[in-house]
Structures are given as C-alpha cells and as structure tokens.
Amino acid sequence: MKHAVITAVFGIGMILLLSGCANPDSAGNKEPVSGYSESAVQKKEYDDGAARHIAALYKDIYENALQDGTTGSLEMIRSCVEGLGEKGYAAVDDKNQINMINPQQVEDFCKAVREKVPADLTLIVVTRAGGFLQYDFHTEDGTVAVIREEYQYVDGNLENAGAVSFRADEWQYTEEGWLLFEGKYYSESYHALLSSDVTEHMAIRVAPLPETCRKLNRQYLLPVGYEKNNMFLVDWDETDYGALDFYDLFDRFYPLVYRRSVPYTADDDLNAGAVYQIPADTFEMAVGSYIRIEESILRQKTVYISEGETYEYRPRGFYESGYVEIPYPEVADYQENSDGTVTLTVNAVYPEENTSRAFTHKTVIRPLADGRFQYVSNQLVYPADGYDAWWYAGRLTKEQWEETYSGETYRDQTYGGWEHISEDGSLLLADEKEKLEKDIITAAGQVGEIYRDAAIEEDLIYGHIVRDFSRAQRDEVVSLLGQAGYVSVADGVNMQNPEALREFYTAYQEKQEAMVTVFDVRTNGIIGACTFLYRDGQLQSCYMQIAWKEGGVPEITSIEIGDIKQIKLTEKGYFIYGYEDMPYHSSLRQYWRAAPLSDKCRELTEQYVHGISYVNYNAFVTNWDSSNAEDILMPCMFEDIYRIDTGKVIQPENGEIPAKVYERIMTTYFPVTTEQVREKCGYHAATDSYPYEMIFSRQYPPFGEVVDYVDNPDGTITLYVDGVWPDYDSDCAFTSQITVEPHDDGSFRYISNCIEKGELEIPTVER
Structure with missing residues (x-):
C-alpha cells in the first residue's frame, strides 16, 4: 500500500512535498461527502471506542514486541494482521507484504459498488510504526465515501493522530487483485500554499499472492x-546491454558490495557539479558482483581513464532527481529454468496512475552457489507498444551537464569514505585504513541477525536508525560482539573484554605503539566503532558510524578522525578522553565505564538516582533528613520527580500545575507536608495550582552512580552513591548516602541525604 500526493514546484529549485499520511489542519472535504458528513469525522476523532477495541485485540502482541524489540518486524505485523482477522476484521499490512485476512469482505463491498447498492466496510491496515490505519467505507448509488483515521502508540498509549474524509473520485478492483482508489481532501496549510486540495492515491492488495x-x-x-536507474525499464541481456546505465547500477550495487553508503556525493551547491575519479577495482567490483560483463565492454560504456586506471563519475545532481512518486515492483509469477536461472514476471504497481500494472517485465536472475546472485537479462513485455516511464530522469549527457552546472568540482581519486582525510593528518596508513574498515564491517556482521527483521527508518543525522530498538536487543548486540572477542559496551551494560582497553592504556603510558577498537551500541541501533591509535607520540581516534539497511545489512555512514588531547583510566575503572578540538555541542570529555558494576547497583541507580540533578536544585547536594526536609523544596525540582514517578514529561496548562498533582508527587517522594509544599513552592490559592518552573540544562553536569547499598531492618535502603563528573576527569567527585523507602505501589520516598566532598568541591545551587 502506498500514499501518494501531488508534488508542486515553486520558482527555481524549491520543491514542496506533502504526505497524504500527514495530519491535516482540517479533516475532510469542504463539502459533505455522501454517507459521511464532516461532523461525523470530527465526532470519530473524539469517539474512537471502536478503534480502541481494535487496538485491544492485538495489544498483547504489540507490547510483547516492544519488550522483545521486534516492533516493525514482518512476523510481528503478521501476528497483528492474523489476530485482527480472527476477530472478523478485514486486515492487511501497510507494505503489502502479507496476504489480506478476510479479503471476501472487500470483494463483497466492491461488488456492492458495481451494483450500486448500499454497503459499509471497515478495513484495518497495520503499520510498522506500531499503530494502524482504520478505513471506513460507505457506498450508495455507486459512489464511495471514505474516512481514514490514523492511530499510533505513543509511550504505550494509543493516540488518534488525525482523520480525513473524502469521496473516492476513482475506485477500481483490478484483474491483478488490487483495490485502487483516489480522492481529494482539504488541508488548510496545503491550500494556503497551493490553493488546492490534497490528492491521495491508495493501492491495497486484496487477492492473495504466493509467499514465494x-x-x-x-x-x-x-x-x-x-x-534513479533503468535496469528494469529497458531491454538488455548478457550479449547486448542496450541502454543500461552502469553509473546508476554502480549507485545501487556499491552499498550491497561494500556495506556502506556511496561516498561519492553531489556538490552542496545545486548549481555546481561534482566529478570523481573512482579506482577501477572499486567500480568494477561493485558492478561485476551483480552483472556478468567483461571489463573491456564496461569501460566502453563508461568514461574510463586508462592513465590512472580510474572511472570518471558524476553523481546525480539536483536536476537529475526524477519524480518523487514512482511505481514499485511486485513479482506476480516465476519459472525455474533448466540452466539454473529463474525468470521473474514482474508487474509495476503505480498508485499515482491508479494502476496495478503500469508495465510488466521479465527479469532473469542467476543464483550462485555461495548465496550471491547475478542479474542476467530484462525484457519489457507489456504494454505491447512500450511504456513511457515519464517519471524517470536519465542522467544528463556531458553537454547537458556542462550547460546545466555552472561550475565543476573535481575530486581526487578516493578510497571508500576516506576522501576527506588528509594523508598527512591521519596516523593510519592507506592499507591500515582499508583493513580497519573491512574489520569493522566484519565485526558488525557478527550481529546482523539481530537487525535482520528490524524496522529501519531514515534519519536526517544518522542516515538510518532502528525504530523501537529494545534494551534486550542492545544487550544482546553487546554480548555477541564480546563473545566474538571485540571490546563492546552500551549505556547501562558492563563492557565486554575491557582488558584490551586496559592493555592499550598501559602501552600508551609506556609510550609504546598500540591500537584498540571499542564498539559502542546506541539506543537507536547505531553502532559507533571508535578506534584509538597511539603512534610516534601522537594519539588519535578514528570513529566509524555503523547504520543498518533492510535485512540486517551494515553500512559505514560516516568516518571521523580526531586528535586526542588526553586520556585517563581511573582507579575505579572509567576510561575518559578528550579531543584537541571539541566537537560542536559535545561534552568536554567522552567516557565509558570499563570496570564492571553489579546488576543490582545498576538497577538501584536506574530506579532511584537516574534523572535527578546535582546542579539545578539542592536536594542531593546538601545534608538533610525528615527534620529539615522542607529546606530542600524548590519549584524546579518537581519536573524531574514527576518524570521519575510517571515516566512522562510534565505538560503544564497555561504555565500552571494542578495542586492535586503537584502535592501528591512532592509529599509521596519527600517527607514533607502539604502545608510545607505550599509555603515553599509558590501555591496559587485562587487557581488551586502551582507555577511551572522550567529546568534549564547546564553544561557538563555530574551524575550519580550507586556503588554499594545496605538493606536496613526498617525496610529502607541506604544507597552509597559516587558523583561521576567525566568533564572534570573524576569518577568520584563527591560521595553521598541516600536513604530511600520503597512503597508497595512501586513509588518510593527519599528519607535523607548525606554528602561529602570527594575529588572535587560539592556543587552549590542558588535558590
């Protein structure tokens, strides 16, 4: 299934893309739709009991997937679809990868449309984001009215993300078994920019398709x-490659072969063109891995520079992007041939043109013994007189390119992603860089199975991240890397193989050349591989960011070289380091805990200490108990304590917090009375509320870490907490004893705090 909307171009180079899935400013048509009025849509936005009933049917499946880190996986989506089907709903997934359950309901509704008799249909589309789309269709006299509501899980709660209604201007059930419809609805922001309604195209497979x-x-x-390629748009085979564009194939195959994004990118200036000279072995390996072609033929069909044994390469620029909404392929049939090849019959499904068969091509592939494969040929077989792929933009000819781009930017011959690294500035030699990059990808391959069915989404900063990457998945990645012999770590997890890091530090102190790589697994699934190298009295880091593509394929999306100013391995086991040039918006120091910490201490830290501040209020930097607890009360501390209690960020109303909420939180978590809270925290009697005082973040704050504890006879727990302040090279800046009283309902109360100076002065907080 796919949402498609009109793309408009303003002036030169300004493109506005508005998604049909977006929550519009105003739901529905400007005129009522037969069967569903605009007021009905507004009512449904607030009365979503039916949707909540649907959500309850697979709530357990979704929550288990959250816990297991499998949200967005094909099997999780399949379980949800099948669960809804068992309760009588017509259900399918948003990527059309699972056969629809109860398709007869949709077919019966389509029959009612053809026969112009009244009928209703509810269709549920389960999304990989963990929510679903609910379509309510109503037909009379052959017309179809549509209401689409979008529901998403946010912090474990189902929320209505918006609703639209429209009349289906186009409606058809195709011979290929697809339901296609088109309609327009009003969006205030879209209309203000384009003076038109949003056009939505939908394509949903109804008829079953063989799993093979x-x-x-x-x-x-x-x-x-x-x-951005014509591999399946033109006829070609291994005897005649026709109009096949090998530069586009290089773009497609390079990430599959080298497990990273193509590093040869277009110029930032839209009016300038970039030109690269790519080493012959790099270019030929990428193309030759998936197309059987002789080097001499490949060089004839490209610009090959024999003097330097390179290929001239111009990345697609702004004016070669093509149309946004394009078809997508669906294998409708296949045939295993006697020579071991397989012929695939493929239909191009194109919602934008309201067709499930814009064109058909037969593509032959050759499976290889080692699991790889090659493309053998492609032939367009429908329509008989050919298909005009108007949405595809071919690469500019050299003359067009020179005319379009005002300036050329020639780039030096490069290897992979290293073109920005100065040979003089990096301590790593060229062959060391190449080996390191391959070793990093090999290491990532050890954990690819965990990412195989993960929900991958694009991210502006990281390239690709994993949606709902669970704590259990993160821990397993760290464990598997450790079992494979690598130094691995994640926030809240003991470092694996820390002895390698200690050996590196010892060699550094003795001024001996040494190198070590640490794999840091992030909460979004990204793995940061940071390699430290000490050589000739210099210390550097080489950071490679590993992101993931669909199917658990790792790719290196960025590489950074940094000069290290200093490193320190503390007695308690923290590895702390800082750069000569501090990265923008970075802390003064980076760090990992190399020495292990007991699971119980980590659990107590997470439950009682994580999230409290040592610099915004004085509750944990002064000595107090029940006799003087009111002295620590400050309005700004409520925000952190509320988050500890609810797991949510406070949402004040008009800058005020209801007294009932405020006082429950403060009297639960501290030994204070309602009267004391009202006196110290600015109670407003007229509104029965408290003013919201926002906490402003401070640079380089310390954090607390439970290193020991005592279970007391009265049921309280005394926590021995070290203040860790990496930005000042200290893992024991101060020490404190925090006594807490656990409650049966999961809440607790801070009973007292006693703090002592450690390696640094105790932070002071002004009231």
Whole structure:
C-alpha cells in the first residue's frame, strides 16, 4: 500500500512535498461527502471506542514486541494482521507484504459498488510504526465515501493522530487483485500554499499472492527498484546491454558490495557539479558482483581513464532527481529454468496512475552457489507498444551537464569514505585504513541477525536508525560482539573484554605503539566503532558510524578522525578522553565505564538516582533528613520527580500545575507536608495550582552512580552513591548516602541525604 500526493514546484529549485499520511489542519472535504458528513469525522476523532477495541485485540502482541524489540518486524505485523482477522476484521499490512485476512469482505463491498447498492466496510491496515490505519467505507448509488483515521502508540498509549474524509473520485478492483482508489481532501496549510486540495492515491492488495513471489520480490527486485536507474525499464541481456546505465547500477550495487553508503556525493551547491575519479577495482567490483560483463565492454560504456586506471563519475545532481512518486515492483509469477536461472514476471504497481500494472517485465536472475546472485537479462513485455516511464530522469549527457552546472568540482581519486582525510593528518596508513574498515564491517556482521527483521527508518543525522530498538536487543548486540572477542559496551551494560582497553592504556603510558577498537551500541541501533591509535607520540581516534539497511545489512555512514588531547583510566575503572578540538555541542570529555558494576547497583541507580540533578536544585547536594526536609523544596525540582514517578514529561496548562498533582508527587517522594509544599513552592490559592518552573540544562553536569547499598531492618535502603563528573576527569567527585523507602505501589520516598566532598568541591545551587 502506498500514499501518494501531488508534488508542486515553486520558482527555481524549491520543491514542496506533502504526505497524504500527514495530519491535516482540517479533516475532510469542504463539502459533505455522501454517507459521511464532516461532523461525523470530527465526532470519530473524539469517539474512537471502536478503534480502541481494535487496538485491544492485538495489544498483547504489540507490547510483547516492544519488550522483545521486534516492533516493525514482518512476523510481528503478521501476528497483528492474523489476530485482527480472527476477530472478523478485514486486515492487511501497510507494505503489502502479507496476504489480506478476510479479503471476501472487500470483494463483497466492491461488488456492492458495481451494483450500486448500499454497503459499509471497515478495513484495518497495520503499520510498522506500531499503530494502524482504520478505513471506513460507505457506498450508495455507486459512489464511495471514505474516512481514514490514523492511530499510533505513543509511550504505550494509543493516540488518534488525525482523520480525513473524502469521496473516492476513482475506485477500481483490478484483474491483478488490487483495490485502487483516489480522492481529494482539504488541508488548510496545503491550500494556503497551493490553493488546492490534497490528492491521495491508495493501492491495497486484496487477492492473495504466493509467499514465494513475495520472497523473490524482497530478495531480487526491491533492493534495486525503479528509483534513479533503468535496469528494469529497458531491454538488455548478457550479449547486448542496450541502454543500461552502469553509473546508476554502480549507485545501487556499491552499498550491497561494500556495506556502506556511496561516498561519492553531489556538490552542496545545486548549481555546481561534482566529478570523481573512482579506482577501477572499486567500480568494477561493485558492478561485476551483480552483472556478468567483461571489463573491456564496461569501460566502453563508461568514461574510463586508462592513465590512472580510474572511472570518471558524476553523481546525480539536483536536476537529475526524477519524480518523487514512482511505481514499485511486485513479482506476480516465476519459472525455474533448466540452466539454473529463474525468470521473474514482474508487474509495476503505480498508485499515482491508479494502476496495478503500469508495465510488466521479465527479469532473469542467476543464483550462485555461495548465496550471491547475478542479474542476467530484462525484457519489457507489456504494454505491447512500450511504456513511457515519464517519471524517470536519465542522467544528463556531458553537454547537458556542462550547460546545466555552472561550475565543476573535481575530486581526487578516493578510497571508500576516506576522501576527506588528509594523508598527512591521519596516523593510519592507506592499507591500515582499508583493513580497519573491512574489520569493522566484519565485526558488525557478527550481529546482523539481530537487525535482520528490524524496522529501519531514515534519519536526517544518522542516515538510518532502528525504530523501537529494545534494551534486550542492545544487550544482546553487546554480548555477541564480546563473545566474538571485540571490546563492546552500551549505556547501562558492563563492557565486554575491557582488558584490551586496559592493555592499550598501559602501552600508551609506556609510550609504546598500540591500537584498540571499542564498539559502542546506541539506543537507536547505531553502532559507533571508535578506534584509538597511539603512534610516534601522537594519539588519535578514528570513529566509524555503523547504520543498518533492510535485512540486517551494515553500512559505514560516516568516518571521523580526531586528535586526542588526553586520556585517563581511573582507579575505579572509567576510561575518559578528550579531543584537541571539541566537537560542536559535545561534552568536554567522552567516557565509558570499563570496570564492571553489579546488576543490582545498576538497577538501584536506574530506579532511584537516574534523572535527578546535582546542579539545578539542592536536594542531593546538601545534608538533610525528615527534620529539615522542607529546606530542600524548590519549584524546579518537581519536573524531574514527576518524570521519575510517571515516566512522562510534565505538560503544564497555561504555565500552571494542578495542586492535586503537584502535592501528591512532592509529599509521596519527600517527607514533607502539604502545608510545607505550599509555603515553599509558590501555591496559587485562587487557581488551586502551582507555577511551572522550567529546568534549564547546564553544561557538563555530574551524575550519580550507586556503588554499594545496605538493606536496613526498617525496610529502607541506604544507597552509597559516587558523583561521576567525566568533564572534570573524576569518577568520584563527591560521595553521598541516600536513604530511600520503597512503597508497595512501586513509588518510593527519599528519607535523607548525606554528602561529602570527594575529588572535587560539592556543587552549590542558588535558590
């Protein structure tokens, strides 16, 4: 299934893309739709009992997936779809990768549309984001009215993300088994910019498709697709490659072969063109891995520079992007041939043109013994007179390119992602860089299975991240890397193989050349591989960021070289280091805990200490008990304590917090009375509320870490807490004893605090 909307261009180079899934400013048509009025849509936005009933049917499945870190996986989506089907709903997934459950309901409704008799239909589309779309259709006299509501899980709660209504201007159930419809609805922001309504195109597969066809599609067609390449748009075979564009194939195959994004990127200046000279072995390995072609033929069909044994390469620029909304392939049939090849019959589904068969092509692939494969040929077989792929933009000819781009930017011959690294500035030699990059990808391959079915989404900063990457998944990645012999760590997890880091530090102190790599697993699934090298009296780090593509394929998306100013391995076991040039918006120091910490201490830290501040209020930097607890009360501390209690960020109303909420939180977590809270925290009797005082973040604050504890006879727990302040090279800046009283309902109360100076002065807080 796919949402498609009109794309408009303003002036030169300004493109506005508005998604049909977006929550519009005003739901529905400007005129009432037959069967569903605008007021009905507004009512449904607030009366979503039916949707909550649907959500309850697979709530357990979703929550288990959250815990297991499998949200967005194909199996999780399949379980949800099948669960809804068992309760009588017509249900399908948003990527059309699972056969619809109860398709007869949709077919019966389509029959009612053809026969112009009244009918209703509810269709549920389960999304990989953990929510679903609910379509309510109503037909009379052959017209179809549509209400689409979007529901998403936010912090474990189902929320209505918006609703739209429209009349289906186009409605058809195709021979290929697809339901296609089109309609327009009003959006205030869209209308203000374009003076028109949003046009939405929908394509939902209703008829079942053999699972083998789906697997073949995912394995052979979707990795290439129709975007910015003509591999499946022209006729070619291994005897005549026709109009096949090998530069586009290089763009498609390079990430599959080298497990990282193509590093040869367009110029930031839209009016300038970038030109690279790519080493012959790099270019030929990428293309030759998936296309059987002689080097001499490949060099004839490209610009090959024999003097330097390189290929001239111009990345696609702004004016070669093509149309945004394009078809997508679906393998409709297949045939295993006697020579071991497989012929795939592929239909191009194009919601924008309201067709499930814009064109058909037969693609032959050759499976290889080692699990790899090659594309053998492609032939367009429908329409008989050919298909005009108007949405595809071919690369500019050299003359067009020179005319379009005002300036050329020639780039030096490069290896992989290292073109920005100065040979003089990096301590690593060229062959060391190459080996290190390969070793990093090999290490990432050890954990690829965990990412195989993960929900991957694009991210502006990281390139690709993993949606709902669970704590259990993160811990397993750290464990598997450790079992493979690598130094690995994550926040809240003991470092694996820390002795390698200690050996590096010892060699550094003795001024002996040494190198070590630490794999840091992030909460978004990204793995940061940080390699430290000490050589000739200099200390550097080489940071490689590993992101993930669909199917658990790792790729290096960025590489950074940094000069290290200093490193320190503390007696307690913290590895702390700082750069000569501090990265923008970075802390003064970076750090890992190399020495292990007991699971119980980590649990107590997470439950009682994590999230409290040592610099915004004085509750944990002064000595107090029940006799003087009112002295620590400050309005700004409520925000942190509220988050500890609820797991949510406070949402004040008009800058005020209801007294009932405020006083419950403060009297639960501290030994104070309501009267004391009202006196110290600015109670407003007229509104029965408290003013919201925002906490402003401070640079380089310390954090607390429980290093020991005592269970007291009265049921309280005394926590021995070290103040860790990496930005000042200290893992014991101060020490404190915090006594807490656990409650049966999961809440607790801070009973007292006693703090002593350690390696640094105790922070002071002004009231």
